[in-house]
Amino acid sequence: MPDRAARHEFDGKLRQALDNPRLHTNLTAFQQGWRSARDRATGDIDFATLRADMKRAKFTISGNLDRYLGEFRDAAVGAGAHVHDAVDASAANRIVLDIARQHGISLIAKSKSMVSEEIEFNHAAEALGHRVVETDLGEWIVQIRHERPSHMVMPAVHLSRQEIGVDMSGALDREISRESIAEQVGSARDEIRGTFFRAGMGITGANALIAESGTVMMVTNEGNGRLCASLPPVHVVLAGIEKLVPSFEDAVTQMRLLARSATAQRITSYTSFITGPTPGHEMHIVLVNNGRRAMAALPEFEEALHCIRCAACANVCPPYREVGGHAFGYIYSGAIGLVVTKFHHGLDAAAGPQSLCLSCNACETVCPVGIPLPRQILDVRAMVVEEFGIKQPKRTALALHARPRTANLALRIARRMQRPLPRGSTLLRTRRLPFVRGQTRWRSLPLLAD
Ligand code: SF4
Known part of the structure; x- marks a missing residue:
C-alpha cells in the first residue's frame, strides 16, 4: 500500500470533496460553459492540423532535448540572461533563494507558474523569511485561503463568488461584496498592485522557451506576468525543460492552440515575448528537470512531456467535475496530473487519485497535443499495482x-x-x-x- 500519510491525505481530500455539494455545482457550470465556448473558439482553425504541427515540434524537442537546451541556453545568455539548471525541486528553490539572498531581497512578486507550485517555492521562500505575494487573481485567492490551486489554468475555479467574498473580507479585514465580481477584482487589484513596485524580485513561469532565439513566451489575461517580468529589478523565470519549442513559428502554433484549449479564447489578453533582461535589470532562467528526463527516457511516457498545460483534459473529465483538482491529482490535476505526478512527486503521491479515472477517454479527444492520456494512466496504474499490490x-x-x-x-x-x-x-x-x-x-x- 502507498505510504500511510499519502493514503490518508488522499482519502481526506476525497471525503472533503464529496461532502461539498457546492463544488459539484461550481464545476458543472464551469465545464458546461467551457465546452461550448471551446468548440466555438476552435471553429475557425483546423484543429487537427495545428495539433499535428504541435506534436511534431514537441517530438523534435523530446527526441533532441540536450541539443535544443544548448541552443536555447546559448541564445538566452547571448541576450544577457543567466541560465541555471535545477536537477530537482530543492535545487530549483536553492538557486532562486540564493539569488534573492545575494540581492538582499525580502519581497517577491510572483505570477502564475505551475513549476513554482511543483517545487513548493512559496513554502521554501517563507521558511527563509521571504514574503511571496501571488499577483494572479486566482493564485492570490488560493494563497489567502492557504490552499493549492485546484486547476492548472484557473486556480480558484472550485470556488463561487460568494465563497471568495467571504475569504476576501477575512483577508482584507473589511466587508467585500459576495455578489459583485467587479468589486472583488477591484479590491484585489488595489491590494496587489503596490507589490510590483516594492518587490525586489519578480517570478514568472514560461509557456514556451524558444530555442532559436532564447526567448521566453508568456501568455496571461491579467497583465501581471509582464509587470512581474519588468518592474522588479530581478526577473526569475521558472520553467520545466519540456517548455522548449524549436522556433517562433512553433511558439505561435502553441499560442493558437493554448488560448483556445485553456480559456476558449482566440488569443489571450497579453502575450509577451521576452528576450534578455529589461535594460538595467537582471534576468535568470531556471530550467527545471525534477523527473522530466526520466519521463523522456521511457518511450511510453515521452509524450507526457509535450503537455502545454492547457488543462483541457480536466475540463472534460467527469470525475474531476465531481471532486475537483485537490483530490483529482496532486499538484498537477486532471488527466495529465495522474500521469506526471509519479515523476515529479513519486508513486506514493500518484497512487490514490488513480482510482478516480473512469477510462472514458474524453481527455485524449480534446488534448491539443494528442497525448495518449488514457493509455498512460493505465501504465501508471500498472506501476502502482506492481509497487503496492492491490487490495x-x-x-x-x-x-x-x-x-x-x-x-x-x-x-x-x-x-x-x-x-x-x-x-x-x-x-x-x-x-x-x-x-x-x-x-x-x-x-x-x-x-x-x-
Ligand atoms: S495533457 Fe493535453 S489537455 Fe491536458 S493539460 Fe496537457 S496539453 Fe492540455
Whole structure:
C-alpha cells in the first residue's frame, strides 16, 4: 500500500470533496460553459492540423532535448540572461533563494507558474523569511485561503463568488461584496498592485522557451506576468525543460492552440515575448528537470512531456467535475496530473487519485497535443499495482475472473444471496453489505443479472 500519510491525505481530500455539494455545482457550470465556448473558439482553425504541427515540434524537442537546451541556453545568455539548471525541486528553490539572498531581497512578486507550485517555492521562500505575494487573481485567492490551486489554468475555479467574498473580507479585514465580481477584482487589484513596485524580485513561469532565439513566451489575461517580468529589478523565470519549442513559428502554433484549449479564447489578453533582461535589470532562467528526463527516457511516457498545460483534459473529465483538482491529482490535476505526478512527486503521491479515472477517454479527444492520456494512466496504474499490490477484495475478484467455472458458481451463489436485498428495485441500496460498503456509500449498484 502507498505510504500511510499519502493514503490518508488522499482519502481526506476525497471525503472533503464529496461532502461539498457546492463544488459539484461550481464545476458543472464551469465545464458546461467551457465546452461550448471551446468548440466555438476552435471553429475557425483546423484543429487537427495545428495539433499535428504541435506534436511534431514537441517530438523534435523530446527526441533532441540536450541539443535544443544548448541552443536555447546559448541564445538566452547571448541576450544577457543567466541560465541555471535545477536537477530537482530543492535545487530549483536553492538557486532562486540564493539569488534573492545575494540581492538582499525580502519581497517577491510572483505570477502564475505551475513549476513554482511543483517545487513548493512559496513554502521554501517563507521558511527563509521571504514574503511571496501571488499577483494572479486566482493564485492570490488560493494563497489567502492557504490552499493549492485546484486547476492548472484557473486556480480558484472550485470556488463561487460568494465563497471568495467571504475569504476576501477575512483577508482584507473589511466587508467585500459576495455578489459583485467587479468589486472583488477591484479590491484585489488595489491590494496587489503596490507589490510590483516594492518587490525586489519578480517570478514568472514560461509557456514556451524558444530555442532559436532564447526567448521566453508568456501568455496571461491579467497583465501581471509582464509587470512581474519588468518592474522588479530581478526577473526569475521558472520553467520545466519540456517548455522548449524549436522556433517562433512553433511558439505561435502553441499560442493558437493554448488560448483556445485553456480559456476558449482566440488569443489571450497579453502575450509577451521576452528576450534578455529589461535594460538595467537582471534576468535568470531556471530550467527545471525534477523527473522530466526520466519521463523522456521511457518511450511510453515521452509524450507526457509535450503537455502545454492547457488543462483541457480536466475540463472534460467527469470525475474531476465531481471532486475537483485537490483530490483529482496532486499538484498537477486532471488527466495529465495522474500521469506526471509519479515523476515529479513519486508513486506514493500518484497512487490514490488513480482510482478516480473512469477510462472514458474524453481527455485524449480534446488534448491539443494528442497525448495518449488514457493509455498512460493505465501504465501508471500498472506501476502502482506492481509497487503496492492491490487490495484483497479486488485480488479475489480478479482471481475469480481467471477461473470461469469458479466465477460462475460464485455468481450463482451471490445472485441467490442478493434476493432479500432489493425490495422490488433493480438496484442495490444498502450501506451494510460487507465488501461493497465503500461502493454503496454514495450510489446504488445494479443487481447481478439472472
Ligand atoms: S495533457 Fe493535453 S489537455 Fe491536458 S493539460 Fe496537457 S496539453 Fe492540455
